[in-house]
Amino acid sequence: MSVQTQGTDTAGEPAVRKARIPRPPRGADRDPASPARRGAGAPYLLVLPALLATVVLLGWPLVKNGMLSFQNLNPRQLIQHLTEWNGVENYRSVLSEPEFWHVVERSVFFTAVNVVLIVGIGTLIGLLLARLGKRMRLLLMIGLVLAWAMPYVAATTVYQWLFAQRFGVVNWVLDRLGWHSMADHNWLGSQFSTFFVVIVLIVWQSVPFVAINLYAATTTIPKELYEAAALDGAGAWQSFTSVTLPFLRPFLYSTTFLEVIWVFKSFTQLFAMNEGGPDRLTETLPIYAYVEGVGNQHFGVGAAISFLTIVALLVITSYYLRMVLKQEEDEL
Amino acid sequence: MKRSLFGRLWPNATAVVLFAGFVFPVYWMFATAFKPTGDIISENPVWFPTNITLSHFKKAVDADHFWTLVVNSVTVTVLSVVFSLVIALFAAFALARLRFKGRRGLIVTFMLAQMAPWEVMIIAIYMIVRDNDMLNSLVPLTVFYTMMVLPLTVLTLRGYVAAVPKELEESAMVDGCTRVQAFRRVIFPLLAPGLMATSLFGFITAWNEFPLVLILNKDVEKQTLPLWLSQFQTAFGDDWGATMAASSLFALPILILFIFLQRKAVSGLTDGAVKG
Numbered sequence: 001m002s003v004q005t006q007g008t009d010t011a012g013e014p015a016v017r018k019a020r021i022p023r024p025p026r027g028a029d030r031d032p033a034s035p036a037r038r039g040a041g042a043p044y045l046l047v048l049p050a051l052l053a054t055v056v057l058l059g060w061p062l063v064k065n066g067m068l069s070f071q072n073l074n075p076r077q078l079i080q081h082l083t084e085w086n087g088v089e090n091y092r093s094v095l096s097e098p099e100f101w102h103v104v105e106r107s108v109f110f111t112a113v114n115v116v117l118i119v120g121i122g123t124l125i126g127l128l129l130a131r132l133g134k135r136m137r138l139l140l141m142i143g144l145v146l147a148w149a150m151p152y153v154a155a156t157t158v159y160q161w162l163f164a165q166r167f168g169v170v171n172w173v174l175d176r177l178g179w180h181s182m183a184d185h186n187w188l189g190s191q192f193s194t195f196f197v198v199i200v201l202i203v204w205q206s207v208p209f210v211a212i213n214l215y216a217a218t219t220t221i222p223k224e225l226y227e228a229a230a231l232d233g234a235g236a237w238q239s240f241t242s243v244t245l246p247f248l249r250p251f252l253y254s255t256t257f258l259e260v261i262w263v264f265k266s267f268t269q270l271f272a273m274n275e276g277g278p279d280r281l282t283e284t285l286p287i288y289a290y291v292e293g294v295g296n297q298h299f300g301v302g303a304a305i306s307f308l309t310i311v312a313l314l315v316i317t318s319y320y321l322r323m324v325l326k327q328e329e330d331e332l
Numbered sequence: 333m334k335r336s337l338f339g340r341l342w343p344n345a346t347a348v349v350l351f352a353g354f355v356f357p358v359y360w361m362f363a364t365a366f367k368p369t370g371d372i373i374s375e376n377p378v379w380f381p382t383n384i385t386l387s388h389f390k391k392a393v394d395a396d397h398f399w400t401l402v403v404n405s406v407t408v409t410v411l412s413v414v415f416s417l418v419i420a421l422f423a424a425f426a427l428a429r430l431r432f433k434g435r436r437g438l439i440v441t442f443m444l445a446q447m448a449p450w451e452v453m454i455i456a457i458y459m460i461v462r463d464n465d466m467l468n469s470l471v472p473l474t475v476f477y478t479m480m481v482l483p484l485t486v487l488t489l490r491g492y493v494a495a496v497p498k499e500l501e502e503s504a505m506v507d508g509c510t511r512v513q514a515f516r517r518v519i520f521p522l523l524a525p526g527l528m529a530t531s532l533f534g535f536i537t538a539w540n541e542f543p544l545v546l547i548l549n550k551d552v553e554k555q556t557l558p559l560w561l562s563q564f565q566t567a568f569g570d571d572w573g574a575t576m577a578a579s580s581l582f583a584l585p586i587l588i589l590f591i592f593l594q595r596k597a598v599s600g601l602t603d604g605a606v607k608g
Contacts, residue, residue, distance in 0.1 A: 040432075042426070042430070043426040043430040043432040043435070044426075044432070046422040046423060046425060046426035046430075047422070047423045047426050047427070047438060049419045049422060049423070050419050050420060050422070050423035050442075050482060050486055051423070051438065051441075053419060053478070053479055053482060054441065054442070054445050054479070054482070054483070057475065057476060057478075057479035058445055058448055058479060060460065061453045061456040061457050061460060062453065062456070064456040064457075064459060064460055065453055065455065065456035068455065068456060068459060125350060128343055128346060128347065128350075131343045132343055132344065132347055133344075136343070136344050136347045136348075137347075139347065139348070139351050140347045140350055140351050140354075142351070142355075143350065143351035143352075143353075143354035143355045144354055145590060145591065146354065146355055146358045146587065147354040147355070147357070147358065148590070149536070149583075149586055149587050149589075149590035149591075150357070150358060150583055150586075150587070151536070151539060151540050151558070151582060151583050151586050152540050152542065152558070153540070153542060153558040153561045153562050153579075153582070154361070154561065154579040154580075154582050154583040155357065156562070157561060157562070157564075157565060157575055157576070157578075157579045158357045158358075158360065158361045158576070158579060159357065160565065161360070161361075161364065161572050161575065161576060162357060162360060164570070164572065166373070166570070167372065167373045167374070167377075167572070169360065169377050172376070172377055204354065204357065208354070261447055261449075265449040265451045265452055266451070267451035267542070267543045268451075268540070268542040268543065268558070271542070271543070271546075271562075272542065272562040285452070286449075286451045286452050286543075289452060289455065290454065290455070290543070290547070293455045294455065294458070294547060299455060299459070302455045303455050303456065306452045306453065306455055306456070309449070309452045310449055310452050310453070313447075313449045313452070317444065317447045318444075320447070321440065321443055321444065321447075324443070325440065
């Protein structure tokens with residue numbers, strides 16, 4: 001397997017052997033009838049390449065990130081390949097930096113606004129899809145899929161053009177609607193309006209995923225439930241709150257978590273739009289870590305910011321997984 | 333259920349408006365790419381391109397390094413999709429068909445790995461790649477893109493393998509096939525649609541990837557299209573025609589793939605976390 005040879009030519013690093021992905025100590029789900037069979041080692045052999053890749057290519061960067069965050073790593077140390085441990089100094093300087101807390105607030109706000117809009121609009125469109133006839137549904141689906149499939153950077157350049165200061169469609173429309181001060185508005189000139197453009201972009205790209213999957217979920221609701229509700233004299237609204245909503249609740253919870261994770265770690269759209277500008281005012285945590293670490297060459301500090309972000313994401317992810325595993329208990 | 337005319341009308345009207353809203357940016361990208369510059373920078377927008385020109389496309393294609401970057405992007409994307417499918421197929425088979433100790437833990441591991449915040453690990457990856465003298469190379473990109481795609485590929489393929497009836501395999505083995513032969517001749521052909529749908533996610537991920545190539549490859553000859561496109565506008569100023577032509581060329585392969593494979597993919601996507 002050529003991949004493995006590529007993956008292992010860097011395995012001379014002892015860090016690899018230390019990198020272990022924590023696994024829940026569970027083996028209780030064994031099939032009692034199988035171990036005696038010929039080839040008891042076969043499953044492990046089959047899983048080995050994927051597991052090895054995960055341990056090396058995901059575990060190692062995570063461990064490396066942790067190690068870097070405890071090092072004084074600036075241009076001099078970088079060029080001379082020096083390892084200078086400096087304890088929790090990076091974390092102290094990051095956490096005592098008011099700018100860092102601004103970025104945290106900004107990231108939380110940015111994520112919250114996006115997720116509320118994505119899940120809200122996505123749910124409404126998903127329910128609309130369920131109500132439409134065949135042809136109209138197909139039409140709307142085509143629109144959703146096109147927006148969904150647009151590559152990030154291509155979508156970002158298109159939005160730069162839509163919101164362009166001169167000759168951009170958005171300013172022209174606003175001017176026509178009577179908001180004449182917007183005729184020459186520079187959308188990427190201030191923090192608020194840059195965020196506005198990026199949020200419109202991310203919501204436009206992310207709603208289709210929620211809408212299409214929510215519609216798919218509604219198709220699995222047994223018809224009998226609605227019939228029973230109708231027999232009980234439930235109106236449209238009541239059958240929605242008593243049948244549809246409870247059925248979709250698990251889906252909505254897990255989708256919300258997923259979107260939180262995706263939006264919180266998003267990098268490309270914000271960076272390609274305005275590189276976190278103007279004046280570094282639209283940097284969220286991932287971009288802040290990149291600009292501090294790589295742009296300003298404070299690699300240790302950048303790693304500390306990254307690590308704090310990763311830990312926050314890990315907490316959210318583990319909540320999400322616990323929820324999903326509860327839902328799929330029987331399937332695993 | 334009978335509905336009033338109004339009750340039938342408003343969902344359809346809303347659907348048309350929404351369709352227009354979702355399609356417009358995509359339409360505007362293509363429309364701008366084909367319009368002569370005079371129609372692009374006009375006081376009032378020209379909604380439908382009447383004078384078609386290909387000059388913007390020519391400009392994009394003739395831009396420095398364009399073809400090198402196309403080759404880079406295609407190479408990295410295709411290789412990482414193929415590698416991840418091959419590695420994942422073994423694991424997916426074991427996780428779907430065999431019972432063994434630690435199976436559940438493995439599934440949870442891949443679920444966790446699927447959510448890995450790659451965007452936030454780029455500094456660490458940069459250091460690892462730099463320590464191994466691999467900056468400005470397509471190899472680390474291919475390796476890490478393979479890993480980005482792998483967990484979800486394992487989980488979705490596991491679903492597709494599990495969906496193939498066990499009896500088919502068993503009857504093949506009764507007819508004298510070994511387990512490997514049964515897999516090759518019976519399961520694998522039935523997996524083809526699943527493999528195609530799964531590869532869509534991989535294509536999108538690798539084709540789109542931006543932060544890692546941004547930090548690893550400063551040498552233009554070793555970059556990929558997303559990076560080139562994001563810098564294109566800086567290089568070409570406000571030449572929106574050329575920028576939109578470049579965006580169209582970059583988006584088209586994925587849009588075509590998506591339209592073709594989306595039907596197959598959506599059923600698979602609902603099981604896993606995918607963002608196209």
